[in-house]
Amino acid sequence: MSHAYRTIETNGIRLRAVVEGDGPLVVFVHGFPESWYSWRHQIAPVVAAGFTACAIDVRGYGGSDKPHPVEAYDMETLVADVAGVIEQLSPDNKAILVGHDWGAPIVWSTALTRPDRVRAVAGLSVPYMGIPTVPMLDIFHEVFTRRGLFFYQVYFQDVGVAEAELEADPRTSLRKFYFAISGDAPDGTWPKDKKHGDTLLHRLPDPQPFPAWLTKADEDFYTAEFTQSGFRGPLNRYRNAHRDFAFLNRFQGRTIEQPSFFIGGARDLVLKMAPGVDMVEIMKAQLPNLQGAHVLEGCGHWTQQERPEEVNALLVPWLKSL
Numbered sequence: 001m002s003h004a005y006r007t008i009e010t011n012g013i014r015l016r017a018v019v020e021g022d023g024p025l026v027v028f029v030h031g032f033p034e035s036w037y038s039w040r041h042q043i044a045p046v047v048a049a050g051f052t053a054c055a056i057d058v059r060g061y062g063g064s065d066k067p068h069p070v071e072a073y074d075m076e077t078l079v080a081d082v083a084g085v086i087e088q089l090s091p092d093n094k095a096i097l098v099g100h101d102w103g104a105p106i107v108w109s110t111a112l113t114r115p116d117r118v119r120a121v122a123g124l125s126v127p128y129m130g131i132p133t134v135p136m137l138d139i140f141h142e143v144f145t146r147r148g149l150f151f152y153q154v155y156f157q158d159v160g161v162a163e164a165e166l167e168a169d170p171r172t173s174l175r176k177f178y179f180a181i182s183g184d185a186p187d188g189t190w191p192k193d194k195k196h197g198d199t200l201l202h203r204l205p206d207p208q209p210f211p212a213w214l215t216k217a218d219e220d221f222y223t224a225e226f227t228q229s230g231f232r233g234p235l236n237r238y239r240n241a242h243r244d245f246a247f248l249n250r251f252q253g254r255t256i257e258q259p260s261f262f263i264g265g266a267r268d269l270v271l272k273m274a275p276g277v278d279m280v281e282i283m284k285a286q287l288p289n290l291q292g293a294h295v296l297e298g299c300g301h302w303t304q305q306e307r308p309e310e311v312n313a314l315l316v317p318w319l320k321s322l
Contacts, residue, residue, distance in 0.1 A: 003040075005018060006018070008056070008085050008088050008089070010084025013059055013064070013065040013067065015056050015085065016056070016057045016063030016064045017055060017057065017085070018054070018055045019089065020043055020044075020052070021051055021053050022052060023051045024052065024095075024119075025051070025086065025089050025093070025096070026051045026052065027055075027056065027086065027096070028042065028054065028098050028103075029082060029097065030056075030058060030061070030099075030100060030102075031101020031126075032102050032234050033177070033231065037218075037221055038055075038304065041308030041311075041312065042055075042098075042312060042315065043055060045316050049316050049320055056082075058102075058103070058106075059072070059081055061225070062229055066229065066230075066232070066233045070159065071240065073233065074244055075105070075109050075243070075244040075247050078109075078237075079110045079114060082107070083114045086117045086118075087117070094119035095118065096118075096119050097110060097121045098121075098123075100124040100126075101124075102126075107122070107123060108128045111256045111258055112248075112254060113248075113254075115257065119322065120258050120260065121256065121259075121261075122261035122318070123261075123262050124262070124264065125265065127262055127264065127280055127283035129279065129282055130286040131248050132245055132248065132249075135242050135244075148195055149194065150194035150195055150196055150198045154196070155199070156239065159232075159239070162200060163230065165199050165200060166201075166226075166231045170226040170227050171223040172206055173226075174222050175207070175219065176201050176206050177200070178214060179205065179210065180205075181269050182300035182302055182306060183266075183268075183298050183299045184207075184211040184213075184300065185300065189204070255286070259289050259291050259322055260287045260290045261290070261291055261293075262290070262292065262293040263294045263296065263303055263311055263315065264296070264299075265296050265298075265300050265307075266295050266297045266299060267300045268299065269300075291318060292314065294314050296311075
């Protein structure tokens, strides 16, 4: 199914988006390293349910503008991007936000800091853990780097290093990364004993064939997108931990009061990032109006792509209930 692109001017930049339907606005925000296309299975069902579906390319991705500075990708700026999309498409009404991976913290943060624009919020893969008391990057250094272990967000900090690795062969990079944290990857595919100093793709297999949820046409689309856009903008999102911390801590004491929803995967490494910690239970205590928290058995990180029918069967009724 073909989709028509629309350019949305927001926060001083232009974002490419697919906008379809007529009704209350639902804005979909993707994660790393993805695209508006990551919501290809959700757009038509959401439109059929009576909503306007808007799936954006986040700044730095695809057909959207790609500012060069690292600080152009901090959370405060991305929140302003999303709020601006809502203001352009639904000036008189609030919108519902749905985000996956990095898109989840973006929509959680937008709901927290811009309640004037957000009616309800759903996160996929990444639960809402509240306003941080320590920059997450500092925690990762303590838990991984000081023990000599690899952690991808630490590896991403040095500008140009991960870009060179991923851009050398975007198709293979995406295949390896997508597979390694999918529900189809056998236990241990992502090596827990990777050392600090290893690269992201070190020891990750290239599956032949790829699991059916990512077709050859899907793979071609993503490859073309990252071949033309590169990875600098996407990686810059990881380089703003301390700026993000300072921004969010201006809102200490505030909670997300809007109706909220969560869908994750039981085999998603995000939910296993802190051994012995039940991140979903922590999230429940942080969201006073949480209306559902679903963890799909056998599903990995790419929630709405791996399990589109199950995600839609949960998400669409929730949207219609609002």
